[in-house]
Amino acid sequence: MTSAARHQMSDLGRRIEARRTRLGLSREDVAARAGSTPGYIELLEEQLPSPGIEFLVRLANALETTVQDLTGYTADLAPGKAHAGHHAGMVGIDETECWALLDDHGVGRVAVTGSDGPEIYPVNYQVVGREVLFMTAEDTPLARAAVTGAAIAFEEDRVDDAFSQGWSVLLAGPVRKVSDPATAQTLRAAAYSTPWAGEGRDTVVVLSPRRVTGRRVLVQGAPGTSSGPRPRP
Known part of the structure; x- marks a missing residue:
């Protein structure tokens, strides 16, 4: 098209x-x-x-x-409005599946420590190998954290309101700013999309996670579950 x-x-x-x-x-x-x-x-x-x-x-x-x-009726509604499912439980997600759920790219949330304490905000991300690429403005808390190599957390999730289940993946580790212009341009070109927030976000930041964990809430009998033992509450 x-x-x-x-x-x-x-x-x-x-x-x-x-x-x-x-x-x-x-x-x-x-x-x-x-x-x-x-x-x-x-x-x-x-x-x-x-x-x-x-x-x-x-x-x-x-x-x-x-x-x-x-x-688009639910486009501006926060997810998770439904009641908890019957016989719900939570199970861990191994690292391999965590990366698979993140897929190639998407929108998640980063948590950084700013001048006024913890800050969380949405970002476009791109998975590159076993690292995560972000593009941000030069004066953002994420960019400042990358200059010092501070540790951040990055989270992505999905919610199935119809069945009151879903998953969450959390990555934690240091971030670094990509200072070499040629490398930064190569990474920008590899990204699926420029940031949804608009222009002026040319600083390339890479998260190298030291910890990759995930959790999944399952409801017995819902899509994606089996008729076997219930998930652990």
Whole structure:
């Protein structure tokens, strides 16, 4: 799709495409799940702004999400509004799976110690090997921490409100500023996206985690769980 065509996509089309891509599904896959055709899925993503509610329900099920999420109804709501699930429990996530959950890139949160104490804020991140790349402004707490090699924490999570379960991954370790211009430019070019917050964030910071841990909350009988022993409370 050209950049001009992408600009004309509806909000619904963008959400359908983003969700489909995140699940690793083709249009053919989604069409088979929703009882439709690949051409109609393409039409929804690129042109048609408002299908009927019956098909929206089928499409949401095919994309393992909700009509509210697809239509943007919950976009400004904090996650985790549902009650706790029945027979819920928490299990640890090993380091290999933690990296797999982080995937290649995304948006997470960094925790640093600023002049007024601890500060937490969202950042775009890029996984490079077993390190995490951030791009930030020169005068941010994260950039200042990188100059001194201070330790920070980085967290990423997902919440499944429909089943009151989800996961969280935490990385902790020192950060460093990439001062060599050629290396910094190579890392910037490797990033999937520039920071969502806009221009002026050219300082490249790399986290080398010394600790990688994760936790997953599971609800018996929910997607992703088995009928075996319950997770430990």
